[in-house]
Amino acid sequence: MATRKSTAKSNVSAEELQSYYRDMLLIRRFEEKAGQLYGMGLIGGFCHLYIGQEAVVVGLEAAAKEGDKRITSYRDHGHMLACGMDPKGVMAELTGREGGYSRGKGGSMHMFSKEKHFYGGHGIVGAQVPLGAGLAFSDKYKGNDNVTFTYFGDGAANQGQVYETYNMAMLWDLPVIFVIENNKYAMGTSVQRATKSPSLWERGAAYGIAGEEVDGMDVLAVKAAGEKAVAHCRAGKGPYILEVMTYRYRGHSMSDPAKYRTRDEVQKMRSERDAIEHVRELLLQGKHATEDDLKAIDKEIKAVVNEAAEFSKESPEPALEELWTDIYA
Amino acid sequence: MATEILMPALSPTMEEGTLAKWLVKEGDTVSSGDILAEIETDKATMEFEAVDDGVMGKILIAAGTEGVKVNTPIAVLVAEGEDVPAEGAKAATTPAPAALNGAEDKTAAPATAAPAPATPKADTTPDWPEGTEMKTQTVREALRDAMAEEMRSTDEVFVMGEEVAEYQGAYKITQGLLDEFGARRVIDTPITEHGFAGIGVGAAFGGLRPIVEFMTFNFAMQAIDHILNSAAKTLYMSGGQMGCPIVFRGPNGAAARVGAQHSQCYAAWYSQIPGLKVVMPYSAADAKGLLKQAIRDPNPVVFLENEILYGRSFEVPVLDDFTIPFGKAKTWREGTDVSIVSFGIGMTYALEAAERLEKDGISAEVIDLRTIRPMDTDAILASVMKTNRLVTVEEGYPQGSVGNYITSVVMERAFDYLDAPVINLTGKDVPMPYAANLEKLALVTTDEVVEAVRKVTYR
Numbered sequence: 001m002a003t004r005k006s007t008a009k010s011n012v013s014a015e016e017l018q019s020y021y022r023d024m025l026l027i028r029r030f031e032e033k034a035g036q037l038y039g040m041g042l043i044g045g046f047c048h049l050y051i052g053q054e055a056v057v058v059g060l061e062a063a064a065k066e067g068d069k070r071i072t073s074y075r076d077h078g079h080m081l082a083c084g085m086d087p088k089g090v091m092a093e094l095t096g097r098e099g100g101y102s103r104g105k106g107g108s109m110h111m112f113s114k115e116k117h118f119y120g121g122h123g124i125v126g127a128q129v130p131l132g133a134g135l136a137f138s139d140k141y142k143g144n145d146n147v148t149f150t151y152f153g154d155g156a157a158n159q160g161q162v163y164e165t166y167n168m169a170m171l172w173d174l175p176v177i178f179v180i181e182n183n184k185y186a187m188g189t190s191v192q193r194a195t196k197s198p199s200l201w202e203r204g205a206a207y208g209i210a211g212e213e214v215d216g217m218d219v220l221a222v223k224a225a226g227e228k229a230v231a232h233c234r235a236g237k238g239p240y241i242l243e244v245m246t247y248r249y250r251g252h253s254m255s256d257p258a259k260y261r262t263r264d265e266v267q268k269m270r271s272e273r274d275a276i277e278h279v280r281e282l283l284l285q286g287k288h289a290t291e292d293d294l295k296a297i298d299k300e301i302k303a304v305v306n307e308a309a310e311f312s313k314e315s316p317e318p319a320l321e322e323l324w325t326d327i328y329a
Numbered sequence: 330m331a332t333e334i335l336m337p338a339l340s341p342t343m344e345e346g347t348l349a350k351w352l353v354k355e356g357d358t359v360s361s362g363d364i365l366a367e368i369e370t371d372k373a374t375m376e377f378e379a380v381d382d383g384v385m386g387k388i389l390i391a392a393g394t395e396g397v398k399v400n401t402p403i404a405v406l407v408a409e410g411e412d413v414p415a416e417g418a419k420a421a422t423t424p425a426p427a428a429l430n431g432a433e434d435k436t437a438a439p440a441t442a443a444p445a446p447a448t449p450k451a452d453t454t455p456d457w458p459e460g461t462e463m464k465t466q467t468v469r470e471a472l473r474d475a476m477a478e479e480m481r482s483t484d485e486v487f488v489m490g491e492e493v494a495e496y497q498g499a500y501k502i503t504q505g506l507l508d509e510f511g512a513r514r515v516i517d518t519p520i521t522e523h524g525f526a527g528i529g530v531g532a533a534f535g536g537l538r539p540i541v542e543f544m545t546f547n548f549a550m551q552a553i554d555h556i557l558n559s560a561a562k563t564l565y566m567s568g569g570q571m572g573c574p575i576v577f578r579g580p581n582g583a584a585a586r587v588g589a590q591h592s593q594c595y596a597a598w599y600s601q602i603p604g605l606k607v608v609m610p611y612s613a614a615d616a617k618g619l620l621k622q623a624i625r626d627p628n629p630v631v632f633l634e635n636e637i638l639y640g641r642s643f644e645v646p647v648l649d650d651f652t653i654p655f656g657k658a659k660t661w662r663e664g665t666d667v668s669i670v671s672f673g674i675g676m677t678y679a680l681e682a683a684e685r686l687e688k689d690g691i692s693a694e695v696i697d698l699r700t701i702r703p704m705d706t707d708a709i710l711a712s713v714m715k716t717n718r719l720v721t722v723e724e725g726y727p728q729g730s731v732g733n734y735i736t737s738v739v740m741e742r743a744f745d746y747l748d749a750p751v752i753n754l755t756g757k758d759v760p761m762p763y764a765a766n767l768e769k770l771a772l773v774t775t776d777e778v779v780e781a782v783r784k785v786t787y788r
Contacts, residue, residue: 032361033380036380039337040337045341069528102569102784104746105565105568108567110566114571119531120571124559127527130523130555133528133779134533134534136531138532141513148545161509165527167519168525168528230355249362255372257376259373329569
């Protein structure tokens with residue numbers, strides 16, 4: 001693999017760099033395990049894996065502070081792990097068990113954690129965008145300086161409610177960061193087949209919203225852009241758009257035969273642009289970690305993921321009475 | 330350590346598949362992410378990737394084999410330099426998925442809600458103490474007072490919608506609120522129902538108590554995804570973690586001569602959704618007491634008003650604070666010959682009809698549901714068990730109407746008490762016409778209620 005430099009100025013410590021490596025690796029190994037459990041029939045329905053996009057959430061979480069909120073679509077496992085939710089609870093939700101974050105009633109696409117300020121996990125493409133702006137509205141109303149990271153994909157970027165939200169977010173100076181995770185394909189439709197807009201973030205200009213494109217395969221570039229966006233929002237200047245260019249290695253969901261792109265295209269991204277390999281190189285070349293240090297991290301992550309998988313199999317299915325609970329508060 | 334590779338499930342519905350092609354052979358080194366095989370599922374041909382690193386020890390299922398059940402071992406992966414375990418010596422495998430889909434529970438009785446009480450009894454406790462001072466107020470004023478009182482007591486309550494602030498409300502329901510509470514809490518939105526309904530729901534997730542005004546519920550169709558999928562279902566989908574205390578309110582149903590796109594009644598639509606509460610007041614006192622209750626409720630509430638009723642006056646109790654509980658119907662007239670059940674503007678026709686019928690010696694009991702969900706079915710059943718006849722009155726469409734649901738409840742729980750078929754009076758099964766004469770025909774009328782009662786009482 002060709003040596004890659006980070007496009008961002010490296011203002012991070014060795015410990016921070018190691019923690020990004022650890023966090024990204026956790027997402028990847030977790031998702032690989034989820035794919036495996038799906039294959040065994042332990043996870044049902046839809047299961048959208050985040051493999052390839054890890055640097056996006058890990059970079060942005062590095063720019064967040066306690067109290068900030070996040071909300072996303074159904075490709076949500078990575079976001080939950082990155083904000084510190086327990087892998088056991090996430091995996092057990094995937095298997096539909098009592099130990100899951102929603103006690104098995106939400107599934108892969110619908111999970112929440114009030115404690116970690118994670119507001120879902122939404123299955124309707126684009127619906128999380130006004131919801132995210134509403135969360136930001138609540139913080140502005142209360143007069144604190146929290147921001148809301150509102151994630152959506154290049155596919156959702158063509159939903160009308162996104163632009164209704166842009167308009168009001170700017171009109172009311174809402175502290176919301178719109179993160180467009182552009183992984184190039186909305187299910188099987190490439191960005192080029194869905195729009196003639198040369199870029200998605202520039203659409204914000206029609207509403208006066210500032211933004212930029214970010215290299216989503218470089219966790220340090222994502223972090224730097226995130227810090228800029230967060231500062232903009234906290235200063236009361238209203239929303240900010242980050243179009244993070246990323247790539248999903250796996251299919252849209254588990255049942256995607258992926259005939260809309262070539263194997264070579266995926267392989268090329270994996271071998272030349274992989275975000276985890278990138279940090280690994282930065283760590284080794286900068287002598288911030290040894291091969292043995294990284295092996296220890298790999299082992300540690302493998303243990304965490306295995307523990308989550310075991311928990312997700314051992315946790316019982318929800319009691320039948322659960323059918324009738326949580327309908328009304 | 331050797332690991333068995335199992336036939337994967339590659340779609341939500343796959344139970345077996347064809348192992349179309351192996352892309353590796355025994356002895357090949359594979360690493361995580363390599364394509365091992367092509368598998369034909371019920372939907373498509375899929376590539377199957379390796380999860381672990383290792384060497385292909387043995388291929389157990391040959392290429393071209395059809396009908397390979399999910400979870401059948403298809404190959405054995407070994408570590409570099411390791412032998413394939415002998416037949417019988419079990420390779421390490423992730424344990425077979427136990428208790429899939431609750432298969433072992435299929436015979437267990439499903440949990441059900443508490444059984445219905447044998448004898449339904451209506452809750453007849455008065456809504457306010459006997460002797461309370463009353464004043465005359467329009468529904469419009471009562472709704473405004475309800476919001477103002479709740480906004481005075483709780484900072485988290487705010488109103489948003491089109492023309493609610495500077496214009497003082499398209500129907501003047503929010504008159505004066507901007508002056509008292511300011512632009513932070515009384516917020517004019519652009520014309521963007523889908524967007525501001527979503528922002529309202531997000532604000533409720535964030536701990537506020539929004540009142541979202543729709544200029545009419547006809548426009549809320551643009552926002553219905555957020556009302557159902559974002560507001561109503563989130564508590565359940567989050568296992569009880571995330572509530573959504575929000576009120577969606579505005580005029581619903583026909584006004585006068587506004588045509589097909591501005592005249593629909595959505596009571597039956599929203600009443601179908603678990604997680605929502607659906608309110609439709611008739612009188613000013615109920616409008617006030619129910620709206621205050623809705624604002625305090627920790628759940629999403631759809632509050633359906635009526636433009637024609639806005640200007641009607643009723644007696645409203647003079648109390649510092651009073652609310653009407655949800656799920657408690659109100660009996661406006663007691664009677665013995667027939668039960669007329671209605672809500673919202675339908676009550677106008679029900680009450681007028683009862684008055685006319687009284688002159689002819691027919692005693693009608695008139696029940697106002699007030700909340701469609703939760704529905705006070707006990708009040709309906711208790712009344713039907715007394716009168717043995719039922720007519721329902723509503724403005725919405727006939728197919729899948731609220732009356733249809735009431736009828737099914739009565740059939741199940743009071744069938745033996747019925748002395749005549751139940752009649753569901755509704756709006757006609759047509760888009761609302763503009764022409765005055767046709768519009769009159771499309772709406773349910775007092776005459777129709779009178780006629781229906783005569784039919785079920787055989788008089």
